[in-house]
Amino acid sequence: MTSPLRERRRQETAREIQKATLELAMQKSVEDITTEEIAAAAGVSTRTFFNYYPNKEAAAIGHPPSFSEETKDALRKGTGSLAADIKALLDEHMKILVRDEAIVRGVGNVLRTNEKARGILDGFLVGERRALTEVLCSRVENRQTATALAKNAVDAIGGSIFLWEHTEGMSLHQALDVVWDGLIDASRLLSSSPTE
Amino acid sequence: MTSPLRERRRQETAREIQKATLELAMQKSVEDITTEEIAAAAGVSTRTFFNYYPNKEAAAIGHPPSFSEETKDALRKGTGSLAADIKALLDEHMKILVRDEAIVRGVGNVLRTNEKARGILDGFLVGERRALTEVLCSRVENRQTATALAKNAVDAIGGSIFLWEHTEGMSLHQALDVVWDGLIDASRLLSSSPTE
DNA sequence: TGCAAACTTTGCACACTATGCAAGGATTAC
DNA sequence: GTAATCCTTGCATAGTGTGCAAAGTTTGCA
Numbered sequence: 001m002t003s004p005l006r007e008r009r010r011q012e013t014a015r016e017i018q019k020a021t022l023e024l025a026m027q028k029s030v031e032d033i034t035t036e037e038i039a040a041a042a043g044v045s046t047r048t049f050f051n052y053y054p055n056k057e058a059a060a061i062g063h064p065p066s067f068s069e070e071t072k073d074a075l076r077k078g079t080g081s082l083a084a085d086i087k088a089l090l091d092e093h094m095k096i097l098v099r100d101e102a103i104v105r106g107v108g109n110v111l112r113t114n115e116k117a118r119g120i121l122d123g124f125l126v127g128e129r130r131a132l133t134e135v136l137c138s139r140v141e142n143r144q145t146a147t148a149l150a151k152n153a154v155d156a157i158g159g160s161i162f163l164w165e166h167t168e169g170m171s172l173h174q175a176l177d178v179v180w181d182g183l184i185d186a187s188r189l190l191s192s193s194p195t196e
Numbered sequence: 197m198t199s200p201l202r203e204r205r206r207q208e209t210a211r212e213i214q215k216a217t218l219e220l221a222m223q224k225s226v227e228d229i230t231t232e233e234i235a236a237a238a239g240v241s242t243r244t245f246f247n248y249y250p251n252k253e254a255a256a257i258g259h260p261p262s263f264s265e266e267t268k269d270a271l272r273k274g275t276g277s278l279a280a281d282i283k284a285l286l287d288e289h290m291k292i293l294v295r296d297e298a299i300v301r302g303v304g305n306v307l308r309t310n311e312k313a314r315g316i317l318d319g320f321l322v323g324e325r326r327a328l329t330e331v332l333c334s335r336v337e338n339r340q341t342a343t344a345l346a347k348n349a350v351d352a353i354g355g356s357i358f359l360w361e362h363t364e365g366m367s368l369h370q371a372l373d374v375v376w377d378g379l380i381d382a383s384r385l386l387s388s389s390p391t392e
Numbered sequence: 393t394g395c396a397a398a399c400t401t402t403g404c405a406c407a408c409t410a411t412g413c414a415a416g417g418a419t420t421a422c
Numbered sequence: 423g424t425a426a427t428c429c430t431t432g433c434a435t436a437g438t439g440t441g442c443a444a445a446g447t448t449t450g451c452a
Contacts, residue, residue, distance in 0.1 A: 056409090122314045159347070187386040
């Protein structure tokens, strides 16, 4: 369909624009940055900026990595306990995120102050959650259960990033471990006593 | 501080604007509605519209009810199992939401298609989650545990509304019961087998 | 009651956002 | 090498959101 060179250039430019956006967002809030500034910093025209992203908040978020097909497959066909298999998927996904710590930090920074950016990321996460719910449906009988599990898994990633950004000297992987332990502990408390 | 009459009028106008927004959003997407239209439908000038809400998405969301101080207090001093006490708080909160089913439905409708609106609601929910986390810290030792519990509690409300909107003949309370059962089931699965 | 202070609404001007369209430039396929 | 395709860009334009100041309301107090 699209030629490989064009594809590569597109991705490079998209990334360039995201970097320019995040860098500017370190100095002042996204609200106070104009699309002109971003475009200039990324070396393209304002019009071209809008060919890549529908708005500056989307440019800040960029295109976060989805859970890979392999890890989802591993979860689907998993042999261990459900908890262990989900944790394995999250660990794998975290490896991807660790490759771009600067971007993760920049995105987190934007999310803290910008509502529109939060909404955009949320839209992306809804998709991830849905995909994960489908996968989990092959491991549990009840759909609501799968939904709850998927929600917790996706949130664990976000929670880890938040914790990582707010804790000096903690790695993303360590943050995930802490968040995960909290989740397991919470689950133990919620399920320990019968509701009815 | 502010006189009671002025206070009441402000709330009435705010609500009027929200209703006008949600009503228009039934016919076309929020993107395609102009602030002028909303203002005209609500009987105020465009400029006044912006005195009440910073943008049309915020007008659609309005001012959702927070968990009441009484219910939070009940949870803090709760005597039953943690799960039962959290469920009680959610049930109480749902009673408040049921009073304005039309608005809940309208807001849900907007959230489905509008990212900015999602972000705005999310910002509100972050605040609710934080407040609930503080409350739960008096019931559990670990902060991450409290965070996970609060996240699940707040999400249960949102999940219930989603389920309610997509299921013919189900009440909000019933939806909450279904979502809650799914959450408890998921918790059982996550905590049943040791992670390490 | 009547008047001054406080607050609200509104119109207007203006900077910024985002999109359609068409011209021009680069890349691809053959 | 050339035609088709895709990308970038400038320009025009509808819409968003804010500051400011004038006009209108409400409030508190004499």
